[in-house]
Amino acid sequence: MAVADKRTSLVRAADTLFHHTGFEHTSIADIAAAAKVPVGNVYYYFKTRTDLVKAVTEHRLAGVEARRAEWDSLASPRDRLLAYVDSFEKHTEDMTAHGCPVGSLCLEANKQGGDAAKEASAVFRSSLEWMRIQFRAMGFPDKVARAHAARLLGARQGSVLLSNTFKDPTYIRLEIARLKGWLGKLPPAGERKKS
Amino acid sequence: MAVADKRTSLVRAADTLFHHTGFEHTSIADIAAAAKVPVGNVYYYFKTRTDLVKAVTEHRLAGVEARRAEWDSLASPRDRLLAYVDSFEKHTEDMTAHGCPVGSLCLEANKQGGDAAKEASAVFRSSLEWMRIQFRAMGFPDKVARAHAARLLGARQGSVLLSNTFKDPTYIRLEIARLKGWLGKLPPAGERKKS
DNA sequence: GTCTATACGGCGATAGAC
DNA sequence: GTCTATCGCCGTATAGAC
Numbered sequence A, B: 001m002a003v004a005d006k007r008t009s010l011v012r013a014a015d016t017l018f019h020h021t022g023f024e025h026t027s028i029a030d031i032a033a034a035a036k037v038p039v040g041n042v043y044y045y046f047k048t049r050t051d052l053v054k055a056v057t058e059h060r061l062a063g064v065e066a067r068r069a070e071w072d073s074l075a076s077p078r079d080r081l082l083a084y085v086d087s088f089e090k091h092t093e094d095m096t097a098h099g100c101p102v103g104s105l106c107l108e109a110n111k112q113g114g115d116a117a118k119e120a121s122a123v124f125r126s127s128l129e130w131m132r133i134q135f136r137a138m139g140f141p142d143k144v145a146r147a148h149a150a151r152l153l154g155a156r157q158g159s160v161l162l163s164n165t166f167k168d169p170t171y172i173r174l175e176i177a178r179l180k181g182w183l184g185k186l187p188p189a190g191e192r193k194k195s
Numbered sequence C: 001g002t003c004t005a006t007a008c009g010g011c012g013a014t015a016g017a018c
Numbered sequence D: 001g002t003c004t005a006t007c008g009c010c011g012t013a014t015a016g017a018c
Helices: A003-021 A028-034 A039-045 A049-072 A077-086 A089-098 A101-111 A116-137 A142-166 A170-185 B003-021 B028-034 B039-045 B049-072 B077-086 B089-098 B101-111 B116-137 B142-166 B170-185
Strands: none
Touching (some): A003 A028, A003 A049, A028 A039, A028 A049, A049 A077, A049 A116, A077 A170, A089 A142, A101 A116, A101 A142, A101 B101, A116 A142, A116 B142, A142 A170, A142 B116, A142 B142, A142 B170, A170 B142, B003 B028, B003 B049, B003 B101, B028 B049, B049 B116, B077 B116, B077 B170, B089 B142, B089 B170, B101 B142, B116 B142, B142 B170
16 A cells, blocks of 8 residues: 555545544544554654644545536536535435534534634635635625525535434425525526636 | 532533533533532532533523523514524624534534433424424414424524634624514414414 | 542553564 | 554542541
């Protein structure tokens, strides 16, 4: 196994463990075991725990941006947003069981001081910005586009929190349907195709 | 200081510490110090950490129900819901700085197994049930009333998460305005006064 | 009932053999 | 580059004097 492989397998293991068992609750030993790497070796790849966390959020961000490329190929901004909301569907069970990995990380990172919070929030910021651009392309003024983006992400995160709390996917499903309906009947005035 | 006083001052200290510095991140020593009680003494009042957590959520639930009594005195269900949403206003800064205490607790409790999660979710459950009753009284069928309750709580929690993540109260303020507008223009058909 | 001292375990991090 | 052994710290929880 090459060096890069071990590094990324550590990052991946950390990523899913943070998601499933929580950020504060996951130890270096847990991560090393999951990645089948001896404990001490972890410190060869990451000088400190914080470094590993940073790598995990960067990995998350890269993943989100990669998936976005797919939707960006669609012709109309409305379709792009609908594709985004559609993509929630297949994560419903995972989110119900373990919550949103990004949301959890943001919340937990915000509690314990330091700059971990800033790293984690980058994913949300990137998502909001992408949505804002889509709503702008639909013809909404910037302020409205921002508000719509905030609504979309906020409603999504809220529904995930409820489903996770009650271990009941209903809240997520309900919100997906509501958001689709909302996007579908937003005034189409001035909608611009992708140039 | 009477026995009950020390007990409740421990609970109160734990409550605010969980909120401000996080659930996993708060130690018994921290709580004891904040309540000005010697560490070992804590175990006289609470056999284990989990017992303390349980007491904290019960304290939260009691607080929420007490505040609700105020709104329940209003004549129309719509006014009761509007009063509820209005009450968000004065917590905006606190929520932006530290997140929603109930939401955080639910999320963190869900990660680390055990039954802490069930305790924490009781507050959300109680809120949802109260909202459902209000929407029912406005004349909505039960299924719709549940969906509306979920939307209200979900949108609230989502906006708090965003504001907390970005340390920017705008998201909460935006959502309060949006929810007020929504409640204001919901069809008034068959609205029933409080009997 | 109140408090001090301490046992015990798990954590992040390091030293150093290979 | 890889791995084992271990240090030092801080957490929960307990024992026992007062």
